[in-house]
Amino acid sequence: MKLSVFKAAAVALVLGATPAMAQDRLLNVSYDIARELFEALNPVFVEKWKADTGRDVTIEQSHAGSSKQARSILEGLPADVVTFNQETDVMALADGGMVAENWREAFPNGASPWYSMPAFLVREGNPKNIQDWSDLARDDVQAVFPNPRTSGNGRYTYLAAYAYGLRANNGDEAAAQDFVREILSNVPVFDTGGRAATQTFVERDIGDVLITFEAETRQIAAQYADRGLVAITPPVSLFAAFPVAVVEENTDRNGTTELANAYLNWLYSPEAQRILAESHNRVIDETVKAEFAGEFPEVELLTVEDVFGGWEQVMEQHFGSGGILDQVFVN
Amino acid sequence: MRRVLIGTAALLSAVFIVVPLVYIFVQAFSAGWGAYVANILDPNTLHAIWLTTLVAIIVVPVTIAFGIAASWLLSKFVFPGRGLLTTAIELPFSISPIIAGICYLLLYGRQGLLGGWLSQNDITILFALPGIIMVTMFVTTPFVVREVLPLMQAQGPDQEQAAVTLGAGGWQVFRRVTLPNIRWALLYGAVLCTARAVGEFGGVAIVSGSIRGKTNTLPLHVELLFNDLNVVGAFAASTVLTMIALVVLIVKTVLERRG
Numbered sequence: 001m002k003l004s005v006f007k008a009a010a011v012a013l014v015l016g017a018t019p020a021m022a023q024d025r026l027l028n029v030s031y032d033i034a035r036e037l038f039e040a041l042n043p044v045f046v047e048k049w050k051a052d053t054g055r056d057v058t059i060e061q062s063h064a065g066s067s068k069q070a071r072s073i074l075e076g077l078p079a080d081v082v083t084f085n086q087e088t089d090v091m092a093l094a095d096g097g098m099v100a101e102n103w104r105e106a107f108p109n110g111a112s113p114w115y116s117m118p119a120f121l122v123r124e125g126n127p128k129n130i131q132d133w134s135d136l137a138r139d140d141v142q143a144v145f146p147n148p149r150t151s152g153n154g155r156y157t158y159l160a161a162y163a164y165g166l167r168a169n170n171g172d173e174a175a176a177q178d179f180v181r182e183i184l185s186n187v188p189v190f191d192t193g194g195r196a197a198t199q200t201f202v203e204r205d206i207g208d209v210l211i212t213f214e215a216e217t218r219q220i221a222a223q224y225a226d227r228g229l230v231a232i233t234p235p236v237s238l239f240a241a242f243p244v245a246v247v248e249e250n251t252d253r254n255g256t257t258e259l260a261n262a263y264l265n266w267l268y269s270p271e272a273q274r275i276l277a278e279s280h281n282r283v284i285d286e287t288v289k290a291e292f293a294g295e296f297p298e299v300e301l302l303t304v305e306d307v308f309g310g311w312e313q314v315m316e317q318h319f320g321s322g323g324i325l326d327q328v329f330v331n
Numbered sequence: 332m333r334r335v336l337i338g339t340a341a342l343l344s345a346v347f348i349v350v351p352l353v354y355i356f357v358q359a360f361s362a363g364w365g366a367y368v369a370n371i372l373d374p375n376t377l378h379a380i381w382l383t384t385l386v387a388i389i390v391v392p393v394t395i396a397f398g399i400a401a402s403w404l405l406s407k408f409v410f411p412g413r414g415l416l417t418t419a420i421e422l423p424f425s426i427s428p429i430i431a432g433i434c435y436l437l438l439y440g441r442q443g444l445l446g447g448w449l450s451q452n453d454i455t456i457l458f459a460l461p462g463i464i465m466v467t468m469f470v471t472t473p474f475v476v477r478e479v480l481p482l483m484q485a486q487g488p489d490q491e492q493a494a495v496t497l498g499a500g501g502w503q504v505f506r507r508v509t510l511p512n513i514r515w516a517l518l519y520g521a522v523l524c525t526a527r528a529v530g531e532f533g534g535v536a537i538v539s540g541s542i543r544g545k546t547n548t549l550p551l552h553v554e555l556l557f558n559d560l561n562v563v564g565a566f567a568a569s570t571v572l573t574m575i576a577l578v579v580l581i582v583k584t585v586l587e588r589r590g
C-alpha cells in the first residue's frame with residue numbers, strides 16, 4: 001500500500017503532474033435506501049483504484065426515489081453512474097439520450113450486479129402459516145405492501161402476485177386478475193413507499209405479512225430482532241433487477257468514462273459481491289454464491305420479459321390509466 | 332368558561348408542540364451520548380449543518396434588504412401597478428414550495444427554457460448551491476415584507492417628510508427615522524425568515540440533487556437518515572435543527588429586552 005503511494009508520487013514527479021490532477025471524482029446517483037450499502041462498498045473501491053492506478057478517487061453519493069433521480073439527471077444532475085432499483089428509470093434515461101440504448105448489454109446479467117425478489121416478512125412464529133402467494137388470498141390474512149400506483153416496490157409485488165396467479169391458473173388472465181384482486185382487497189393500508197409500509201407493519205403492528213424485497217425482509221428482521229419477525233422467501237417469485245449504467249452524456253464531458261466503467265465492473269468482482277451478499281442481496285459470482293449458499297433458500301424466479309413481454313408492455317397494459325391495475329384495484 | 336379555554340389551549344400546545352419537541356431529544360439520546368455525538372460528528376451530518384447555515388447566512392440578509400426596499404417603495408410611493416407588485420411579493424406564501432422547485436426545474440433544467448444557454452456558458456444553477464439558495468429565497472421573500480409593510484403603511488411618510496424638510500439626506504432619513512420605527516417588525520421578519528430558510532424542505536428537495544457532503548441540506552439529511560431506519564441519527568440531526576431554531580428565538584428575545 002505504502003509502496004504504491006511512493007510509486008504514484010514518483011510517477012507524478014516524473015510526469016510533472018500536479019497532485020490535483022490525480023484527483024478523480026465520481027457521482028453515483030442511487031435509490032433511496034442504498035446509502036449504507038454504498039457506504040460499505042465505496043471505500044473498498046477507492047482503495048483498489050488507488051492500488052491499480054495510483055490515483056485518488058472521491059465517490060459522491062446521491063440517494064432519493066429512483067424515478068425522481070432519473071428526472072433530476074434528465075434536468076442536469078451531473079451523475080456519472082446510476083445504480084437504481086427500477087429498470088424503467090434507466091429506460092427513461094436511455095429515452096432521454098443520457099444512457100446508451102443497449103445499456104442492458106454493457107454489463108453482465110442484464111446490467112444487474114445483484115438482484116432480489118418480492119418476499120414475505122411474517123410475525124413471530126408465523127402464526128398464520130404464510131408460505132406462498134396463495135396464502136395471501138386467504139380471508140384471514142392481511143398483507144401490507146406499498147401502493148403499486150406510487151411505488152416501484154409495490155409494482156413488483158403486484159406483478160409477482162399476478163405472475164403467480166397466471167401460472168396457478170394455466171395462463172388464464174381472468175383468473176389471475178381475480179387472484180390479485182383478492183390479495184389487494186386484503187390490504188388494510190396502502191402506503192406510498194416501501195419504508196412507510198415497513199413502518200406500518202413493524203411500528204403500528206398492522207397486518208400479518210409485509211411484502212417487500214427479500215434483502216429488505218432480512219434486514220428488517222435483523223433490525224428488529226427483539227420482535228421475532230421471520231423472513232420467508234416463497235418458492236416462486238419475480239426477478240427484480242438492480243440495474244446499473246454509465247451516464248455517458250455526463251462522463252464524456254467530465255472525462256470519467258473509464259473510471260465509471262471500472263467502478264460498475266468492480267461491482268461484479270468477488271470482493272464487491274461479498275459485501276452485497278452480506279447485505280442479503282442475491283449475487284451472481286459463483287464463488288461468493290457458494291460461500292453464502294446456506295443463506296438463501298432455493299427460489300424459482302419468473303421474469304417480466306417471459307411473463308409479461310417486457311417492461312414497456314407492462315407499463316402500458318397494467319399501469320397505464322384504465323389498465324389492468326385500475327380494474328383490479330377496488331379501493 | 333375561561334378555565335376551560337385556558338385548559339384547552341394548554342393541552343393543545345402540549346400535545347401538538349411541547350411533547351413532540353421533547354420527544355425529539357428523548358429519541359436522539361435513546362442510544363446514549365456516544366451514539367448521539369457519533370451521529371452529529373459524521374462528516375456528512377456536519378456538512379449538512381454547514382450547508383444549511385451557509386444558505387441562511389446568504390439568504391437572510393438578502394431577504395432583509397429586499398424586504399426593506401420593497402416595503403419602502405410600496406408604502407411611501409404611489410405608482411401604477413403597486414397592488415400587483417404587492418400581490419406578486421406575497422405569492423410565495425400561497426404557493427407550495429414544491430411548486431417553486433418544479434418551476435425552477437422547468438426553467439433552469441437541462442431540458443428547460445434557459446437550460447441550453449446555461450450549459451453552453453457553463454453556468455450551474457440546479458443541483459448546486461445557487462439553486463438551493465434561489466429556491467430558499469423564493470420561499471422566504473414575503474416574510475420581511477409581510478411584517479414591515481403594514482407598519483410602514485400605518486406610519487405613513489410624515490416623519491420622513493419632516494426629516495427631509497429639516498435638511499436630512501436620504502441615508503440619514505433611513506438610518507435615523509425609518510429604521511428605528513420598523514426595527515421590531517424587521518427583527519420579527521428576520522427571525523421568521525431564518526427559521527423558514529433553515530427548515531425549508533419541499534422546494535429544496537427538488538433542486539438540490541441530494542448529493543451527500545455537497546448539496547444535502549439538514550432537513551434533507553434528516554429524511555435520508557430516517558429512510559435508512561437510522562432513527563437515532565435522524566433525531567440527532569433533528570435536534571440540531573431544533574437548536575438552531577431555539578438559538579434564533581433566544582437572540583430575538585435578548586435583542587427585544589435590550590431595545
